Amino acid sequence: MSHPFLSEEWMNAARAIRAKYAHLATRVEVSLRINQVITHVPFGEGTVRAYMDTTSGDVDMELGSLENPDATVTTDYETARKIFVEQDQTASMQAFMSGKIKVEGDLMKIMAMQTSLPQDDTALKIAAEVKDITA
Numbered sequence: 001m002s003h004p005f006l007s008e009e010w011m012n013a014a015r016a017i018r019a020k021y022a023h024l025a026t027r028v029e030v031s032l033r034i035n036q037v038i039t040h041v042p043f044g045e046g047t048v049r050a051y052m053d054t055t056s057g058d059v060d061m062e063l064g065s066l067e068n069p070d071a072t073v074t075t076d077y078e079t080a081r082k083i084f085v086e087q088d089q090t091a092s093m094q095a096f097m098s099g100k101i102k103v104e105g106d107l108m109k110i111m112a113m114q115t116s117l118p119q120d121d122t123a124l125k126i127a128a129e130v131k132d133i134t135a
């Protein structure tokens with residue numbers, strides 16, 4: 001069953017996928033706490049606040065906001081979907097260069113995280129399953 005990206009149902013399904021592979025997942029080497037403000041969301045009030053925290057060595061992504069994040073990233077729904085669901089790093093760079101992604105905080109940490117996220121078989125399985133649950 002598929003769900004709209006970043007909806008409560010999607011977050012629950014994505015969390016279950018990450019939990020299923022937790023024992024196989026490669027640890028993330030870069031510690032980063034990042035708040036995300038996603039605009040032009042086609043459901044709810046039009047804006048979703050989420051965060052990613054890698055301080056445990058795992059990629060934890062949840063709805064809400066962290067206190068004292070390393071950075072806050074603001075972008076539109078379609079750009080966020082391309083980055084997080086489609087894992088399109090080219091879209092990420094193009095969006096940043098064209099001003100579709102605004103960063104407040106430690107940009108160097110964000111850049112370091114992009115190159116340190118695991119791209120092994122387990123990470124690819126997780127990404128494929130997350131894509132499959134996304135409407």
